[in-house]
Amino acid sequence: MSKILIAEDEVLMLKALEFKLKKDGYQVDVAADGRQAMEKVKNETYDLILTDIMMPFVGGMEILSYVKNDPIKKHTPVLLISAVGLENIVLEGFSLGADDFIYKPFNLNELSVRIKRYVKQNAF
Template sequence: MAKILIIEDEELMLKALEFRLKKDEHEVVVAKDGREALQKIQSDTYDLIITDIMLPFVSGLEIIGKVKQTPHLAHVPMIVLSAVGLENVILEAFDLGVDDFITKPFNLTELTIRVKKLLKK
């Protein structure tokens, strides 16, 4: 069982992700904005982090940068979710070190497959 942090400000999306990942027998921790996410990544460790790009207070890109600069988290795989299909944002996310990018809306089964793949590494 993996411990997964989900950072997502859309309530319905957050609930759907949380439900699906718990159903897949993962331990799920949620953050509803960037500020809450930064508190959680400073106080705990995770096996995988899933983050939205557009978040209140602190952006997903800033969170990626912070995670990748934090020694005990730098190795943690990250998946970015975003309705923003802007190529420069996607490229910046990969430059910062994310492992995967999924454009919203997406299929939860597809997310499950990508999560399993990253957790095997």
């Protein structure tokens, strides 16, 4: 079973994402702020990381850059969730190696399909 980490500071969104991905048959780990997320990313291996950009303490960008600079973890797909479409944030994200951007508001089913694709790609 593929294992996914969701990092999101808005409790409700975290819950919805957790419910959805569990329903899709993944093993889901959650983090309610950037610090928790960072700890989990450091200690465990995931098949995909879904993280919000703006979180207290540690932002999604920092998590992304940690993952992409780690020799073993760097192939883990990282999807960034962002409420704001600031051009330079997007550019920074992709230059740090983000696999995809999700903008709020988004379609949950579409997200689920995307995640399926990234997890599958990564399995090879």
